[in-house]
Structure formats: C-alpha cells, structure tokens
Amino acid sequence: MVSKNIVSNYLQELHQSLKEKLTKKSFEIYPFERTYEDNPKAIGKEVISSKLSFTGLDESFHKYNSRLLLLGEPGGGKSISMIKFAIQKVEERLKTQRSLLPIFAEIYTWTEIYNDRKEISQESIIHWLAKQTNQNEEFINKDFLQKQIREKKVLLLLDGLDELPLNVSQKPQDPNAPREDYRAQFIETLNSLDGFQQVPMVISCRRRDYEEITGNDNNNPLKLNGAVVLNRLSEAEIKQYVTSNSIFKDNQQGARLWNLLDNSPDLLKMVRTPFLLYTLISTYQNQESDGEVKQFSRVSTHEQLFDRFIEQGFSREKDKKENRTQQNLPCSSAEELKEKLGAIAVVMMSDSEPDNTKIEEPIFSKVIPQLEQRHAFTRLARTIQLLFETSEKQVYCFRHLLLRDYFAFRYANNFLQKGELQDDKSSSSISKIEVVKALGKLDNQRAVDLLTGVLNNNEEDKDVRYEAANSLGQFTSGVYFRGYRQTFGDDNVISYSLSKFSSDQTEKYFQEFFRKRSIELNIADEDVKQIDRISRGIPLVVNLAATMWREGIPVNDIVSEQGDSHAEIVATACERFLTHFSNFQDTEEDLRAVYLLAMMRRFDSEFLQSMLNTPDLQSRGQELYKRYSFVSPELRLDGQHQVFFKKFLLEQQRDDSLVKEISSKARS
Incomplete structure (x- = not known):
C-alpha cells in the first residue's frame, strides 16, 4: 500500500524537477503558443482530405483519446512541449485525485533495462x-504502479524515442555481429505488452527518426490513437518575439535584429526552431557595430551560428575571469574549448556502450586526465550553456544533440583532414578508429565524404578502413551515394544483379506488407496485374503503390496515368532517383545529360554531342556510368527508369528552368 503522502511528495518532487528541466533545456521559457498538425500516416491511420490543426498539446491529447505521438524537428521544442504538458498534468493531479497520475520518463534511460538482456516483459x-x-x-512501489496501469489511471509521458541508440552490435568485440535498433525494440515492447495498449500516454520523437524506424518493413508503427507534428515557428511569431520589449534592454535592438532577419532569407529560414532562435538572439545581443552586424548577416548555417555563440561566450568569460580574479580559464582559446568538447563527443559516440547522450567520468577523464582541470572545464562549459548536469551527480549532457553532432563532426574533420590534432593535452588518447565510429552516427553527407576518403586510402590501416566501411553501412536515411564505383573505387565494389519483381513477387509483397502491419486486406489478382504493369517491377514503386492502397486509395487511381495518385508515384520515384544528384558541383551537367537521354525518342550521337557540348561521348558515358546505376557506358538509360523520367519531365516542363532550356535548345 502507498500512502497519500508518498504520492503527494512524489508529485511535488516531480513538479520541481520538471521546472528544473525546463530551465536547463530551454534556458528561459519561450512564450510561444505552439501549433500542431495531425499526421495520421505516422501511426498507420488513413489520411483524411484536410489536416487538423491544434493550438496546444492538451487539445490534441484529448482529441485522440489520451494516446498521442508527438513528432518534430531537432531543436523544434518537443521536449519543452512535453515538459510544459507534464507540469500542467502534475498540477491537475495535485488539485484532484480523479486526474491521472503523471509519470515522466526520458526514454534513453530504458537502455539500461534493455542492456540487462532480460526477456522483455x-x-x-x-x-x-x-x-x-x-x-x-520514497518509492511508489511496483505493485501500486502496476495496479494503476492496469486500471489506466496513469499518464505516461515518454520523451525522446530518437535518443535511444541504433545499430548496436549484439557482440561489441565481433565486427560482423548482428546489430539492433533500440528505438524499434522500444516500440515493439510497448506494442506487445498486455495492458499497455489502452494506457494514456504521449511519446515524442524526431520526425525523421520515426519515419526511418517505421519505414523498415520489419517494424510496426506505435499503436496509438493519433500523431501530431510540432510546427516550425512562423515568421510572424519570430518577429513578435524578437521585437518584444522583454528580450532586449535596448528597444531598438530587437527592431534591428528583425530587419536583419527580414533581409537575410537563409538566416530567417534557419532559426525557425526555438533552440536555434535562442542561440541567434544570445549571439546577436553583443553585435552592436555596423561591421559586426554585416558579418553576422552572412551566417547561413547552424554551424556558423554555433561558432559565433561559443566564441562570444568564451570571450565574455575570459574577460570576466581575468579582470575579477586574475586567473586563467581551463582553455586558452575558444578553439581549444571546441576541440576538447569535440573529443568528448567523439569518445561518447564511439563507446562500445550503446548510450550516446550521457557524458560520465570515464569519458571526461580520457580527454582531460587531471581532476581539477575537469571540474574547471565543466564549469566553463556549463556557464557558456554548452553542457548541463543531469540529476545524476557529475553526469552531463550536451545542451542539445545538435551541439553534440556539431562538436563531433568538427573534431573528426580536423582529425582526418590534418592528421592527429597537434594539442596532445586533448587528443593524444583518441584513435582514428574511434573517430571513424563516431562519424557513423552522424548520418549526413559530409560524414559520408570523410568516411569514403578513409576507405579509398590504400595506405590506411586495414582495421581503420574496415570501420569506415562499417560506419558507412550504418547510415539509414538522408544520405545517398552518387555512384558506388566512383565513391568507393572498383576494387572495393562487388556487383550483384538484382532482377525486377515478377507478378508473383508483387502479390507476395502486398501480402507481407499488410501481414507485418496486422492489416486484414486482400488484393485481387487483376489489381496485382495492373500494379505490376505500372510499377514495371521496380520495388520502390511497388512499395509506394502498397502504401497508397493501405491508405484507402482505389487501385484505378493508382494505376491510371490521368490519376493524381499515379502522378504522385511518378514524382516520388523520380525524386528518389534524383537524390543521387544532390550536393555536387557538376550536378546540373549530369542532370542535363540524364534529362536528354530520357527525352530522346531514338539515340542520336550528333545531337547529344551538340547538346552536351562534348565531342567525346564515350568518356562522358563512362563518367555517368560510374556515378549512376541507371546509365550505361553507351549513354543509354535503363528502360524502367526512362519510362518514369519521361512521365516526370512532361509534368516538369512548365516549371523547371533546366527542362525548359533543354526543350528550347532542342527545338532550335
């Protein structure tokens, strides 16, 4: 039996700890009234014609009968929304025992339970x-809690599904051991346990991470009643916030900042999340001279913003320390501070233990061996608002995962581009293998570029090259290779020919697609034949068609070339094909070649030489073949891709400047 006093004490303590979390995570309470948009697709529900919008998390929570998924961008305010909502629910329970008993949990702490390798129960x-x-x-004991859960009297507020580790080796000492995604395991656990399917709960996750997890055919979405996406800040909200009298002592400073944002589209686009907007304001407050403001207007990435934020914070603390105490800071420069934090980020992300969020004493001691220096360093990093101390004494976290990734990439880039960093005080104990492992958790194109450089270096240690290949294999979303031959070199590529789906395989795919999602649907043989015809056996297109059919779109609309759904499939498939053209200097010339090949009714070498402005079509064919799997050395498009590209370009010719230019030049 649990006394009312223990429950009351628990609620009071929870209320206080949530207030402290809010201060640590948001630096100050943002006054924004956040808006949310429903996203039924995220939980496998049918998409309705018009999306619902909500002006608060509580409104969407009640709309979906107390079982909700909250999605959003990094730094978008998901945790702040969850904490504020939790505070509201604690206050409601303190007023009346008829309200649900809130339990707030950061999901990354579940790692310890799963690591015990007990049977999930x-x-x-x-x-x-x-x-x-x-x-x-003072415990609310398990028996009491289990009774409350069974009677659906608790409210589970589970924050940060995306902070669970992914690609965790089941045997860390064996590089070829199978890997697990703890995020998917957590979802499976909640979905499968008796009694949890009706318990009121809200779970938060980065949108991209959730789509990545559930996009895998083996993983099911969370069994909840609804899902909402936390909208980005609007321009009107940003303007109202930065020009309000509560932000700047000088009333005109806010107006000047808004004028800067209004005239810097890239900067304004970047700061439409609360974390980055706060970083911007904190940095700008010291920008007074025209020269500094002009420099500031050229900031267009969050990395550049973090650079300025850290440099200002360090300069401020250095002046304060030297003027007041005549003592030195534990770092001689902002660069040394960033380097040490980068080394810490690399060590924590390369650790064999699958927890990439907490910085514990062994990690600090590897980078900063002396105890007094460690304490001085953490004080400095906390003062500049780069780290915060968790509820566990002397266990720290980066203020945001964006900061952790920024420091890790910066350190890894310096390490690999320049060799081992020169400052032995911070980097001598960190190996290249650790750096390569950490890069495998960043999941962005620049990390791919660094890792492929390591893999292609024949003079590099074979174990380091192996880890580079292993890290490249961990990338799961948002990263695309231009062409495996060009990226890795012929010596590192083994080619397998994959045939297209047959009609039987398409039908089997549909059956498996729905079986794994516990959906009772059957598809007629004639419908399978039609989908096989329009998909031309391309697995991606079959998947898009299956997803649409699951959402209730008639097969006739999916397969009809005049249907909106068919047009959407063509556009989505071609956009996926074209992702391989991203972020390269000669992208437009490659696109021009592929567009021409798609639009040509018959091969004409003279016409191609003229349009591509090259006399050597053979070399150009070899170049494109190495970059793109659907182009042959003889400058022919794969037949399946050509059909989709041709349909796609017919839709694009009115709006795409490159397509219009090619059409105009071809006619002349």
Whole structure:
C-alpha cells in the first residue's frame, strides 16, 4: 500500500524537477503558443482530405483519446512541449485525485533495462517506470504502479524515442555481429505488452527518426490513437518575439535584429526552431557595430551560428575571469574549448556502450586526465550553456544533440583532414578508429565524404578502413551515394544483379506488407496485374503503390496515368532517383545529360554531342556510368527508369528552368 503522502511528495518532487528541466533545456521559457498538425500516416491511420490543426498539446491529447505521438524537428521544442504538458498534468493531479497520475520518463534511460538482456516483459517496463518515481528514497512501489496501469489511471509521458541508440552490435568485440535498433525494440515492447495498449500516454520523437524506424518493413508503427507534428515557428511569431520589449534592454535592438532577419532569407529560414532562435538572439545581443552586424548577416548555417555563440561566450568569460580574479580559464582559446568538447563527443559516440547522450567520468577523464582541470572545464562549459548536469551527480549532457553532432563532426574533420590534432593535452588518447565510429552516427553527407576518403586510402590501416566501411553501412536515411564505383573505387565494389519483381513477387509483397502491419486486406489478382504493369517491377514503386492502397486509395487511381495518385508515384520515384544528384558541383551537367537521354525518342550521337557540348561521348558515358546505376557506358538509360523520367519531365516542363532550356535548345 502507498500512502497519500508518498504520492503527494512524489508529485511535488516531480513538479520541481520538471521546472528544473525546463530551465536547463530551454534556458528561459519561450512564450510561444505552439501549433500542431495531425499526421495520421505516422501511426498507420488513413489520411483524411484536410489536416487538423491544434493550438496546444492538451487539445490534441484529448482529441485522440489520451494516446498521442508527438513528432518534430531537432531543436523544434518537443521536449519543452512535453515538459510544459507534464507540469500542467502534475498540477491537475495535485488539485484532484480523479486526474491521472503523471509519470515522466526520458526514454534513453530504458537502455539500461534493455542492456540487462532480460526477456522483455511487462515486469521490466513496470520496473523502469517505477524507477522514474523514486524521489528521496520514497518509492511508489511496483505493485501500486502496476495496479494503476492496469486500471489506466496513469499518464505516461515518454520523451525522446530518437535518443535511444541504433545499430548496436549484439557482440561489441565481433565486427560482423548482428546489430539492433533500440528505438524499434522500444516500440515493439510497448506494442506487445498486455495492458499497455489502452494506457494514456504521449511519446515524442524526431520526425525523421520515426519515419526511418517505421519505414523498415520489419517494424510496426506505435499503436496509438493519433500523431501530431510540432510546427516550425512562423515568421510572424519570430518577429513578435524578437521585437518584444522583454528580450532586449535596448528597444531598438530587437527592431534591428528583425530587419536583419527580414533581409537575410537563409538566416530567417534557419532559426525557425526555438533552440536555434535562442542561440541567434544570445549571439546577436553583443553585435552592436555596423561591421559586426554585416558579418553576422552572412551566417547561413547552424554551424556558423554555433561558432559565433561559443566564441562570444568564451570571450565574455575570459574577460570576466581575468579582470575579477586574475586567473586563467581551463582553455586558452575558444578553439581549444571546441576541440576538447569535440573529443568528448567523439569518445561518447564511439563507446562500445550503446548510450550516446550521457557524458560520465570515464569519458571526461580520457580527454582531460587531471581532476581539477575537469571540474574547471565543466564549469566553463556549463556557464557558456554548452553542457548541463543531469540529476545524476557529475553526469552531463550536451545542451542539445545538435551541439553534440556539431562538436563531433568538427573534431573528426580536423582529425582526418590534418592528421592527429597537434594539442596532445586533448587528443593524444583518441584513435582514428574511434573517430571513424563516431562519424557513423552522424548520418549526413559530409560524414559520408570523410568516411569514403578513409576507405579509398590504400595506405590506411586495414582495421581503420574496415570501420569506415562499417560506419558507412550504418547510415539509414538522408544520405545517398552518387555512384558506388566512383565513391568507393572498383576494387572495393562487388556487383550483384538484382532482377525486377515478377507478378508473383508483387502479390507476395502486398501480402507481407499488410501481414507485418496486422492489416486484414486482400488484393485481387487483376489489381496485382495492373500494379505490376505500372510499377514495371521496380520495388520502390511497388512499395509506394502498397502504401497508397493501405491508405484507402482505389487501385484505378493508382494505376491510371490521368490519376493524381499515379502522378504522385511518378514524382516520388523520380525524386528518389534524383537524390543521387544532390550536393555536387557538376550536378546540373549530369542532370542535363540524364534529362536528354530520357527525352530522346531514338539515340542520336550528333545531337547529344551538340547538346552536351562534348565531342567525346564515350568518356562522358563512362563518367555517368560510374556515378549512376541507371546509365550505361553507351549513354543509354535503363528502360524502367526512362519510362518514369519521361512521365516526370512532361509534368516538369512548365516549371523547371533546366527542362525548359533543354526543350528550347532542342527545338532550335
């Protein structure tokens, strides 16, 4: 039996800890009234014709009968929204026992439970949740909690599904061991345990991570009643915030900042999340001279913004320390501070233990061996608002995962581009293998470029090259290779010929697609034949058609070339094909070649030489073949791709400047 006093004490302690979390995570409470948009597709629900909008998390929570998924961008304010919502629910419970008992948990802490390798059971989840209620050694015990869950009297507020590790080796010492995605395991656990399917809960996750997890055919979406996406800040909200009297002491400073944003589209686009907007304002407050403001207007990436934020914070603390105490800071420069934080980020992300969010004493000691220096360093990093201390004493986290990734990439880039960093005080104990492993968790194109450089270096140690290949294999979304031959070199590529889907395989795919999602649907043989015809056996197109059919779109609309759904399939498939053209200097010339090949009714070498402005079509063919799998050395498009590109370009010819230019030049 749990006394009312223990429950009341728990609620009071939870209320206080949530207030502290809000201060640590947001630096100050943002006054924005955030808006949300429903996203039924995220949980496998049918998409309705017009999307619903909500002006608060509480509104969407009640709309979807107390079981909700909250999605959003990095730095978008998901955790702040969850914490504010939790505070509201604690206050409601303190007023009346008829309200649900809130339990707030940061999902990354579930890692410890899963690492025990016990059989996943209701008892282990109850144990994990009970640990979240442990305040000052007063427990809401497991029996009481299990009874509350069984009677659906608790509200589970589970923050940060994306902070669970992914690609975790089941045997860290064996590089070829199978890997696990803890995020998917957590979803499967909640979906499968008896009694949890009706428990009120809100779960938050980065949108891209959730789409990546559930996009895998083996993974099911969360069994919830609704999903909403936290909208980005609007220009009107940003203007109202930065020009309000509460932000700047000088009333005109806010107006000047808004004028800068209004005339810098890239900067304005970048700061439409609360974390980056706060960083911008903090940095701008010291920008007074015309020269500094002019420099500031050229900031267009969050990395550049972080650079200025850190440099200003360090300069401020350096002046304060030297003027008041005549003592030196634990770092001689902002560069040294960034380097050490980068080394810490690399060590924590390359650790064999699958937890990439907490910085514990062994990580600090590897980068900064002396105890006094470590303490001085963490004080400095906390003062500049780069780290914060968790509820566990002397265990820290980066203020945001964006900061962790920024420091890790910066360190890795310096390490690999220049060799080992020169400052032995911070980097001598970090190996190239650790750097390569950390890059495998960044999942962006620049990390790919660094890793492929390591892999293609024949003079590099074979173990380092192996880890580079392993890290490249971990990338799961948003990263595309231009062409495996060009990226890795012929010596590192083994080619396998993959045939297109047959009609039988298309039908089997549909059956498996729905079986794994526990959907009772059957598709007629004639419908399979039609989908096989329009998909031309391309697995991606079959998947797009299956997804649409699951959402209730008639097969006739999917297969009809005049139908909107068919047009959407063509556009989505071609956009996926064209992702290989991203972020390269000669992208337009390659696109021009592929567009021409798609539009030509018959091969005409003279016409191609003229349009491509090259006399050597053979070399150009070899070049494109190495970059793109659907172009042959003889400058022919794969037949399946050509059909889709031709349809795509017919739709694009009115709006795409390159397509219009090619058409005009061809006619002349």
